[in-house]
Amino acid sequence: MxxxxxxxxxxxxxxxxxxxxxxxxxxxxxxxxxxxxxxRPAAEDEATPGPVLLVPGYGGSVGSLQTLADRLAAGGRDATVVPVPGDGTGDLAASAAALDTAVDEALARTGADSVDVVGYSAGGVVARLWAADGGAEQARRVLTLGSPHHGTTVADLAARFLAAECPDACQQLTTGSPLLAELNAGDETPAGPDWVSVWTTGDGTVTPPASAELAGALNVPVQSVCADAEVSHGQLPADALVQAIVLAQLAAGPPVELGPADCARLRAG
The missing domain is CATH 1.10.287 (Helix Hairpins)
Structure with a gap:
């Protein structure tokens, strides 16, 4: 042809x-x-991470997270501790609503596309409630720090023997609470953000400590990094090693597997 x-x-x-x-x-x-x-534009794990919102635990102490926020800020991150209503002892859903407002404000203020959320103790449960109610679409990473994802027997004892001193949040953190049962039904880590749970085997408040394990998350017991680390529940936010672990997990890129080989470097950092 x-x-x-x-x-x-x-x-x-x-x-x-x-x-x-x-x-x-x-x-x-x-x-x-x-x-x-x-x-395509730069991949998410190569992009500059957005602001960090830190959520305090039961009792609502903003000061408990300030040293961690300061260290994040020293590393160049925009970090804000979110005040929660009722000193963090009221309905955890109300705290999740406060987090939602703070996220919207942070995104509007910075022009970022997403946030990182750090929830300490009950604040980690608050972060999960927020994520489950649509917040997952706004988050790059959610990191919980010593959070009773499956309840704590300390709350069980308080609810049983000191009911008058166990307000809403305390009741919601019992091992059999309807709130946790609903939150843990099905997928514990909704799609959208990367999930990390950092906790200590020496926790006397979240009991058993393994209640902090979160299905679908990168679970990092502090002692899996430094076996001799002696960190209590209350020491988690201010402990230098724990802070270094948190900073590593909130860096650009995906969450990182950490182990004994990283112990000396993180302690030095």
Whole structure:
């Protein structure tokens, strides 16, 4: 068929055919290697992380998280401790609503696309309530710090023997509370953010300490990094080693597996 065409036109048709074959081959390579993502903006794990919102635990002490917020700020992060209503002893859903407002304000103020949330103790449960109610779409990472995700027997004892001194949040942190049962039904870590749970085996407030384990999260007991670490529940936010672990997990990029090989470096940092 080509033999009957003028030489110049025949060469043009052959050239066009070769270009078409080359384009198809390139497309196949792109599909197989994932290189078609190259035209996208910087990947999320390479982007500059947005502001950090820190949520205090039962009792609502903003000061308990200030040293951690200061260390994050010293590392260049925009870090804010979120005051929670009722000193953190009221309905945890109300604290989640306060977090939601603080997130919206932080995103509007900074122009960032997402936030990182650090929830200490009951604040980790608050962060999960917020995420489950749509907040997951706004979060890059949620890190909980010594949080009773499956309740604590300390709250059980308070609810049983000191009911008058066990307000709403205390009742909600019992091991059989309806709030935790609903929160833990199905997926404990909704899609959207990366999830990290940092906790200590020496916790005397979250009992048993393994209640802080979160299915679907990167779980980091402090002692899995430094076996001799003696960190209590109340010491978690201000402990230098724990802070270094938190900073490593909130850095750009995905959460990082940490182990004994990292102990000396994190303690020095």
């Amino acid at each position: 080509l033999a009957g065409l003028p030489t110049a036109r025949r060469r043009l048709l052959v050239l066009l055919a070769l270009v078409a074959v080359g384009a198809v081959a390139a497309l196949v390579v792109l599909r197989l290697t994932g290189a078609d993502d190259a035209a």
